[in-house]
Amino acid sequence: MLGAQRRGLVIFLALPLVLTPAAVLAQQAKGTADPGPVATPTQAAPPLHKMGVSAKDRRRRVDSSQWPWSSLGRINRVIGGHCTGALIAANWVLTAAHCLYNFNDRRWAIPSDVHFVAGYDRGKFAGHGIAKRFVLSPGFIPRSNGDLGDITRDWALIELDRKLDLKPIPIAAQDLTLGNGQAHVAVAGYSGDFREVLTADQDCDVIAQLTPGPADAKLWLHDCDETFGASGAPLLHAAGGKTEIVGIQNAIITTGEGREFSTAVPLSAFHAALSQISR
Structure with a gap:
């Protein structure tokens, strides 16, 4: 857990949840690739x-077998830990940049x-791919002292080594208009306290x-409501029969009065980079 005092705020990057000990998922069927490390079940805290x-x-x-949840997945790291990501094209995943950085040795993964394990639910999954390359925000500086300016650029794209036969989640054409300063959204991720199943808060707002x-x-x-492990989860907006990604969950801030708020990078931060992906 990383924190820093900035203008009366304490900033916590929702870092990849590190799981110790970690276990490797058994192959689910003949020819199914190993989707990387996952934690062994533990007693409830x-x-x-x-x-x-x-x-x-x-x-x-x-x-997790129903869209759009089937196109959300765990981002598992061989060194340990996980975040959440969303399939936005057959072989591209959207997440938070800090999920791909190793703060212990100060290197990118x-x-x-x-x-990336799509539609993951207690050892079962709808699709799996291994990262081939990252497209990282050019302005994001991974550092442990936290900074509001930094986390406005906390996004990344992951190109997978294969195309997944799943329906991607579309990205909105433009930022949400915050009517009266608010907009209704939903967030779904693999929180650290429910890391084997996907949970969602479907009744919340950008405030x-x-x-x-x-x-x-x-x-x-x-x-x-999301906590560590859900970093990189998409903010979803449903309107007119469409569900679209409008941002990325990435951190939690605490005010000087002790109030907590989650933060998200709106799509305007990474919209230009989407031209680099193949659909």
């Missing part, structure tokens, strides 16, 4: 406050050490927009 989760805890388990760096760099505050 006592009911303590979870950073980023309200007292009501609106997270509910969702069916080797792509072949990163696995404010910050511009902590350059004028074109924005950061959203939202009240969705």
Whole structure:
């Protein structure tokens, strides 16, 4: 857990949850590739406050075999730990950049050490691919002291070594308009306390927009219940019969008064980079 005091805020990157000991998933069927390391089940922790989760805890388990949940997955790292990612094209995954950085040795992960397991649910999955290369935000600086300006650029694209036979989740054409300063969204991820199943908060809102760096760099505050392990999870917006990605969950901030808010990078930060991907 990383924190830094900035203008009365304490910033916590929702880092990849490190799991010790880790186990490797058994092959699910003949010819199925090994999807990388996953944690062994552990006893439930006592009911303590979870950073980023309200007292009501609106997270509910969702069916990973049904779209759009089937195109969300765990990003597993060989060195340990996981985040969440979304399939946005047959062989491209969207996530948070800090999920691909090893803060212990201060190096970016080797792509072949990163696995994406789509529709993961307690050892079962809908698709699996190994990272072939990363497209990283040119302005993101991975550092342990946390900075609001940095996390406005906390996004990454992962090209997989194969195309997955799954329906991608489309990305909206433009940023959400925050009517009265708010917009209704949903977030689904593999939180550390429910790491074997996908949980979602489908009743939450973007509540404010910050511009902590350059004028074109924005950061959203939202009240969705998610915690460590859900970093890289997409913010989903449903309207007119469509479900689209409008941002990326990436951190939690605590105000000087002790109030917690989750943060998200809006799609305007990475929209230009989408021209690099093959659909």
